[in-house]
Each structure stands twice: as structure tokens, then as C-alpha cells.
Amino acid sequence: MSCHLTFSSIGLLGFGAFGRLIAAHLAPHLPCLVHDPALPQGATLPTGASATSFAEAASCDLVILAMPVTEMAAACRAIAPHLRPGTVVVDVGSVKLAPAAIMQAHLPEHVGLVGTHPLFGPQSARDGIVGRKIAICPIRGKVHLPVAAFLRARLGLQVIVTTPEAHDREAATVQGLTHLIAQALTRMGPLPSRMTTASFDLLMQATEMVRHDPPGVLAAIESANPFAAPVRAEFQALIAGLDRAYARPD
Amino acid sequence: MSCHLTFSSIGLLGFGAFGRLIAAHLAPHLPCLVHDPALPQGATLPTGASATSFAEAASCDLVILAMPVTEMAAACRAIAPHLRPGTVVVDVGSVKLAPAAIMQAHLPEHVGLVGTHPLFGPQSARDGIVGRKIAICPIRGKVHLPVAAFLRARLGLQVIVTTPEAHDREAATVQGLTHLIAQALTRMGPLPSRMTTASFDLLMQATEMVRHDPPGVLAAIESANPFAAPVRAEFQALIAGLDRAYARPD
Structure with missing residues (x-):
């Protein structure tokens, strides 16, 4: 497969647990300029990644928003003046409607927008990310195509x-x-x-994999x-219905 | 490890999904005499197992009750007259207090009693039972010792x-x-x-493993x-508490 990967550097805004995972996997492929106000002076970054100013990170041709959804609107307003025409802005949130609306509302028309949701995290990606799944949503422009090509060709991800x-x-x-379920089981004590x-061992493995998520x-x-909320209500x-039936067996 | 396994034949009462699993794993070691009123004439049994009368199955020196807990009292009353002194009677139910009380109440003093709970089933034992866990409870006499020795030495089970x-x-x-959880997820439709x-894949594997249990x-x-019931209530x-918190985030 031939694909023209037009990105020359990545601006990574946010260096929490998932930002670190991104840097570890992207820095071997492209220079990765990291900005996080909480990043300590002299923090160790992966080879190929370096700490930088907010403005410089926002000037890269691929900008990744790796922060909680609740902080995304403020971040978008702050980077907007620094974004260059043709830049692609990508978020990595676990939900996609809200970030899509936020990016569309706050980012200039001259940048392309893609929502992504890597369906893995620091726990489930401990043994690597090749073959793992990532959902991507075209939001503005056709820029999801080079993003998808990069994710498939360079990272070996399964793109949905x-x-x-x-x-x-x-x-x-x-x-x-x-x-x-994992949060409830974790609260049940030892x-x-x-x-x-x-089957219980599998349930515990699933719980262990997500219980430490921030x-x-x-x-x-x-x-x-x-x-x-409706899914939780149905569950x-x-x-409750099963419990009633088990409490009064025929 | 030397162990004196004193059993010469097994009477298996009940030939449902779990009875079949028992026969498949025990018949290679000891003659296995099977009785189940629902067993069709000419049904295929594993090599070493044969269909027999209720009285003959109850005359073996190891008798296994492989029926629902709700049918156990009637079965115990029925086999009691046929049991020989020194016989060991074992149940394989998923719960242990009720079968222990039933066996103590209905079986003569001259037989030894052991409760067992194989912590696996037809789904989780598809690739064999070596290394799988089984809980055993001494109920009357020291007869759990030869039972445990047999389970460890001949079947390779981890005995608790x-x-x-x-x-x-x-x-x-x-x-x-x-x-x-598995029953609730199964009812949520596709x-x-x-x-x-x-983590969701693990949850689905756990569900698949138990959802077909009878x-x-x-x-x-x-x-x-x-x-x-108290565990379900706590869960x-x-x-409900988590749902309320998620519905009203700070």
C-alpha cells in the first residue's frame, strides 16, 4: 500500500497517562513536541519527543488534543490563533459527539478535524498496540484519510x-x-x-484493566x-428483575 | 506420591451436562455405572461407563449425586436402603451448605459424606480439566482424604x-x-x-462461558x-450509587 503521509511533526497537548502512551508510540515515527502545563521541568520524554511551548506545539501540522473532555473547549480557544492553515487537529477522547462539537465551534475553518478514540489504554496496551483497534470519525475535510493511513501503516492499528x-x-x-461493573466490583472490597x-477470573482481569483509569x-x-445513562438504566x-426472580424461585 | 485409592467402581446418579462431564473424565480410571431416569435407551456412554439400574449404581463404593440441589433430598431417600457400609457419597452442587444438610439428614450413618464443587463446567473445561480447581468439604468421616488424593493424582485437579x-x-x-452479570448482559440483546x-472482550468471554448453564x-x-442475595443487594x-454520581458530575 502506498500512502502519502504529509505530516512533518506532531504537537501533543496533554501529557497525562494517555498522552505518554501517544508520545511513546508516535515519537519513533515523527518529531513530537509536547506541551502540558503540569509537565515538570526536566521531565524525561521518549527519544524523539521534546517539551515545548504551547504556541510551538500548536504550530505543528498535526495537533493532538490529549486532555479531559471538560478541558477541551478552553484548549481549543487557546490554540486557535496559533493553528496554521492545513493543520489537522485530532482529539483522543473516549466519547466523540462532545469533542466534535467543541472542535467545530472553536477551531478555525482553515484546519481539518478528526475525532479518534483509541480503544486501548496504558493497561491493555502493555504488550504493544499492533492489531489494537482505533475508531476515527471524519469531522471536517477529508483529512481522516491520511490519519487513517498513518495509523494503519506506521502503527499497525485496526482502524474503524x-x-x-x-x-x-x-x-x-x-x-x-x-x-x-469494574467500579462496582472494586468497591466491594477484597x-x-x-x-x-x-469466568470470574476473566471478570477480574477486565476489572483490573480499567479500574485505574483516571x-x-x-x-x-x-x-x-x-x-x-440509558444503558446503565437498562442494566x-x-x-433488579433477575434479583427478584432469584429471591423467589418457583 | 503414593496413595491408596480404595474405590473399585463409581455409581453416577444423574447424566445431565455435568454428569456427562464427570463420566468422560472418571470412566478412563474406574468402571462408571450410570443411572438417570431421563437417559434414553441405547444412549452412547463413554468407554468404561455403562447404564445401570438405580439400585446397582447405589451399590458402588463411590456414589456421586449429579442432580439439581432441589432433587437431592428425594434422591438421598431413594438410595439410602441400597448403600453399603463404608460407601462414600459425594455431591457436585454449586452450593455446599444445603447438600451437606440434605445428605446428613437422609443418608445412613454407615456411609461417609463429602461435598464437592468442581469450579469448572462443560464450557470452561473444553480444553481439559488438568490444573482446574475443585472445592471439597469433609462432611462425615475422613473420607475426603482418599477423594482428594484421587482428584489430585488421577485427574490433576487443584483441590481446595x-x-x-x-x-x-x-x-x-x-x-x-x-x-x-452474565444473565443481565445476555438480556441486553445483540x-x-x-x-x-x-476489557469488554474479556467480559463477553466470561459471559459466554456461563450463559448456557442449565x-x-x-x-x-x-x-x-x-x-x-446480600451480595447481589450490595452490588x-x-x-445505583455510581449511576447517580455519573448522572450529576461535578
């Missing part, structure tokens, strides 16, 4: 092209339920580890996704 | 010796929650399979276990 609404509907179940079944990720998945009603 | 109460407390969480995360198994796990309260 979708719309923000279709994404959020599926994620409400996929992530909304997984995180809800769970059995000796007399376990294979509050911003949980907020995106459960609160910023408009379809998450609760089913659990 | 415990009490019926300790077992049921742990199983209320391990199986009670796993099956509750779940996403494309835009999935690694109603008798579900009844034992959720209704016959006295600790299951429901946690889910």
Missing part, C-alpha cells in the same frame, strides 16, 4: 471509520458497562482469589456520553 | 479443602456475581462486537446459596 453518534452509541455499552472459576476518562465514558433494571 | 459455609460465602461473590475494547445450576448459585446498591 464511524460517526460520532454511532461511536457514542456503541461505547455507551462497550465502555459504559465495563467501567460501571474479592475472593482462591476459590475462583475461569477520573477524566471515567467522566467522559459515563457522563459525557449521552447514551451511557440496572435487568439486574 | 474448605467448609460448606466458607465455600458458600465465597461462591456468593465468585459465581453469584458472575452469573448475575451487544457490540466491532468497536470493542480488550436453570438448575443458576438456581443453586443464586437461590440456594444463603449468601447470594445493586453500588451500581
